Amino acid sequence: xxxxxxxxxxxxxxSALFVRPRLYVKHLPFVSTQPPLNLAxxxxxxxxxxxxxxxxxxxxxxxxxxxxxxxxxxxxxxxxTAMTPQVPEAYRLAKKAKEIHPSTTVVIGGPHASALxxxxxxxxxxxxxxxxxxxxxxxxxxxxxxWDEKTPGTACRDRSGEPVINERPAPLENLDLLPPPARxxxxxxxxxxxxxxxxxxDVLKLQEIVTARGCPASCIFCACGVVHGKGVRAKPVESxxxxxxxxxxxxxxxxxxxxxxxxxxxxxxxAAIAEVFRKRSxxxxxxxxxxxxxxxxxxxxxxxxxxxxxxGGESGSGRIRKLIGxxxxxxxxxxxxxxxxxxxxxxxEADFMLTSHPDETWExxxxxxxxxxxxxxxxxxxxxxxxxxxxxxxxxxxxxKLLSDDVPWDRxxxxxEPPPWRAKHFTGEELVRHQRRIxxxxxxxxxxxxxxxxxxxxxxxxxxxxxxxxxxxxx
Numbered sequence: 001x002x003x004x005x006x007x008x009x010x011x012x013x014x015s016a017l018f019v020r021p022r023l024y025v026k027h028l029p030f031v032s033t034q035p036p037l038n039l040a041x042x043x044x045x046x047x048x049x050x051x052x053x054x055x056x057x058x059x060x061x062x063x064x065x066x067x068x069x070x071x072x073x074x075x076x077x078x079x080x081t082a083m084t085p086q087v088p089e090a091y092r093l094a095k096k097a098k099e100i101h102p103s104t105t106v107v108i109g110g111p112h113a114s115a116l117x118x119x120x121x122x123x124x125x126x127x128x129x130x131x132x133x134x135x136x137x138x139x140x141x142x143x144x145x146x147w148d149e150k151t152p153g154t155a156c157r158d159r160s161g162e163p164v165i166n167e168r169p170a171p172l173e174n175l176d177l178l179p180p181p182a183r184x185x186x187x188x189x190x191x192x193x194x195x196x197x198x199x200x201x202d203v204l205k206l207q208e209i210v211t212a213r214g215c216p217a218s219c220i221f222c223a224c225g226v227v228h229g230k231g232v233r234a235k236p237v238e239s240x241x242x243x244x245x246x247x248x249x250x251x252x253x254x255x256x257x258x259x260x261x262x263x264x265x266x267x268x269x270x271a272a273i274a275e276v277f278r279k280r281s282x283x284x285x286x287x288x289x290x291x292x293x294x295x296x297x298x299x300x301x302x303x304x305x306x307x308x309x310x311x312g313g314e315s316g317s318g319r320i321r322k323l324i325g326x327x328x329x330x331x332x333x334x335x336x337x338x339x340x341x342x343x344x345x346x347x348x349e350a351d352f353m354l355t356s357h358p359d360e361t362w363e364x365x366x367x368x369x370x371x372x373x374x375x376x377x378x379x380x381x382x383x384x385x386x387x388x389x390x391x392x393x394x395x396x397x398x399x400x401k402l403l404s405d406d407v408p409w410d411r412x413x414x415x416x417e418p419p420p421w422r423a424k425h426f427t428g429e430e431l432v433r434h435q436r437r438i439x440x441x442x443x444x445x446x447x448x449x450x451x452x453x454x455x456x457x458x459x460x461x462x463x464x465x466x467x468x469x470x471x472x473x474x475x
Contacts, residue, residue, distance in 0.1 A: 014143040015052035017075040018043055019066065021082055021089035022058040024410070032194045033059055034208050037259070038135075039081055040181030041210075045136050048179050051143055055182070058093075060190040066093065070100045077142065079107040079131075084388055084412040087112050087120075094126040105147050107154075109135050111223040112409070115390025117155035118163040130155040133168045133227055134213075136178065171228065175213065175235045180243050188251065194464075196257045197379050198308055198347040199285055203460045207253040211240045211273060215261040216289070219314070220324045221356050224261055226390035232265040237272045244276055255307070256284040264292045271297065274304035283307045285347065290328040293336035298343035309340050310349035310381075314356050316371030317364035323357040324393075330371060337375035346455050350377035354431055355423040356385045357393070358402050362425070365434060372442055378452060382439050383414040384431050387421065397421060 018039040036057055043053035054073065056066055070078070078097045082090040094106045109131035113120045117130040129147050131138045131154055138153035149156055153168040172178070194200045195208060212234035215224045247253045256277065263286035264270040270286075277284045285308030286301070293311065301309070313333045314326050321328065328336075340348045352368055354360065372380060387394035387403050397403035403421040411420050418428040426434070442448055456462050 013051065014046070014077060015073060015075045016043070016046050016054075016077040016079055016139075016143070017069055017073065018053065018055045019078060019080050019090075019093065020055075020057045020059060021080060021086045021093055022063075023083070023086050024089070032196055033191055034195055034257075034259070035183065035186050035188065035191055036081065037181045037183075037208060037210055039079075040183055040186055041178060042079070042135050042139055043185060044179040044182040045139060046143060047182060049140060049143060053182065053185065055185050057187065057190075060187060063093075067096070067100060070097055070104070074101055075104060077105045077107055077147070079109065079135075079139070081110045082108060082112055083110060084112040084386075085410045087409040089410070091124040091126070094124055098126040105129060105142075107131060107142070107147070109138075111226045112389055115223065115226045115388075117165055121155060121157060121163050128156060132165075133229070134171055136172060137169045171213075171233065173233060175233055176239050180246065181210075183247075183250075196285060196308075197310075197349055197381060199255065199257055200464050203458065203464055204255040204283075205252050206255040206257055207247045207251055208257045208259050209240070209243060209247065210259045211235050212260045212262075212265065216265050217262075217327060218325050219356070220392035220396070221353065221385050221388070223388045223390045232262065234266060234269060237269060237276065240273055241276045244280065244282070248280060248282070254282060256282060258284055258286045261287060262289045262292075264288045264297060267292060267297060271300055274301050274306065277306075278304035281305070285309065287311070288336070290333045290336035293339055295339040295342055298339040298345065302343040302345050306345055308347035308349070309345050310351060310379075311336055311340075312351040312353075313368075313371060313375070314351070314353050315360065315364060316352075316366075316368035317360070318367075320357050320360050320364050323359065326356075333371065334375060337377070341376065347379060348377050349379040349381060350375055351381045351383075354382065354384050354435055355426065358397055358400065358423040360423060360425070365438070369438055369441075372438075376447075376451070378455065380439060380442055382435055384419055384428075384435055386412050386414055386419070388412065400424070 020036045020039060039055050043055055046053040054069060056069060080090040090108055097104060097106055105128045106126055107129040108120060108127050113130045114132045117132050120130050121127060133153055138151060141151045149158060149164055150166060152166055155163060155165045158164050192201055195206055199206060212232055214228040214232040216232055283305040287310045290311050314324060315321055318330055350372060385393060387397045398405060407420050418432045420428060422428055452465060
């Protein structure tokens with residue numbers, strides 16, 4: 001840590017192009033699109049350090065722009081971020097980058113590469129460096145020293161071609177040292193449609209914001225800790241307030257999608273940020289933790305403009321919740337959702353997952369359906385667990401031969417097609433059938449539709465839900 005200026009203000013003449021590869025998801029036109037704020041944060045650090053930075057988001061831009069930017073700007077570093085299903089696309093683009101600009105340093109980061117740094121280097125010869133964990137400190141060291149073999153928090157090859165894994169620095173505790181994301185170099189006008197389930201740019205003038213990193217939980221299926229480590233680190237409320245004010249003045253934002261994994265990890269801080277929104281007459285939506293949600297907090301958030309809250313139940317079975325490390329009891333979950341309903345929060349989302357532990361049975365599925373009916377969410381997100389690299393779920397499934405280690409990375413999808421793995425009691429095809437049965441049964445029930453219609457406030461909002469419903473039925 002002592003190698004880094006705490007203000008990130010050394011002189012650097014390096015240039016970097018940050019790239020998000022396109023994520024191909026079949027049959028899902030209602031998938032959310034958000035600007036890559038992780039890359040915007042890294043770009044902001046590079047700019048503050050005196051370097052040049054650009055961002056290319058291939059979710060909204062064409063690949064021709066990738067080639068043009070490399071030929072025109074000749075960046076010293078080309079850095080990819082990639083979730084597991086994006087990795088093959090990142091590999092393909094890395095190869096193309098080297099063909100155009102052989103002397104550039106190609107870097108990849110994100111949860112997948114952080115979990116499998118050595119394998120990533122072996123799978124793609126064109127990748128020169130893997131960033132392990134959060135990217136700001138390795139990026140600064142790389143810009144300063146030219147990505148040498150000893151750059152902390154990275155993996156590379158030595159002169160003989162053997163992988164070298166360097167120790168990662170401790171996560172940055174004081175997030176206030178970081179500049180706000182460099183949104184001005186993102187193609188902000190190209191982000192259209194849904195930002196988060198229930199919140200669309202076609203209906204709202206919205207912006208996304210990150211106020212904290214990490215999660216206090218350690219569920220076996222989650223890869224959050226692979227990048228951010230254990231626990232939660234948060235920006236000071238005053239810094240969050242300043243960023244909110246800038247987004248209102250620059251982009252005319254009236255609604256904020258807070259992308260923190262657990263907004264109410266610190267109850268007092270959550271209440272204070274809600275006050276910031278209230279004083280500006282803004283609305284906002286958050287993801288919350290059931291164990292820390294009660295009526296008093298829910299009512300305060302609602303009065304301050306909270307129009308959406310998502311919480312994970314994962315399973316209705318207490319046996320499965322215990323196996324996956326989910327701390328909330330069934331009573332916790334019911335109490336939390338009842339509090340959100342009673343407080344009048346408009347869009348209440350419940351997130352559940354089939355086979356979050358591979359031993360889940362038909363009886364466990366039935367318990368999940370029962371809990372869903374009891375908590376009455378407006379929006380139900382029901383996925384099939386994905387054994388992502390770096391998770392204990394993947395270790396369990398590999399050990400029990402439920403998953404082959406050679407499954408292509410682009411098959412690791414939460415939606416879109418049957419998974420190429422199985423659970424103990426279900427094939428991938430059976431899991432998809434159960435997923436769709438449960439979703440259809442709940443979302444298209446008379447009670448669910450009536451509840452949704454009562455909360456729709458405009459024709460634009462009605463169109464949004466009709467489009468989402470049609471897309472789901474076609475998928």
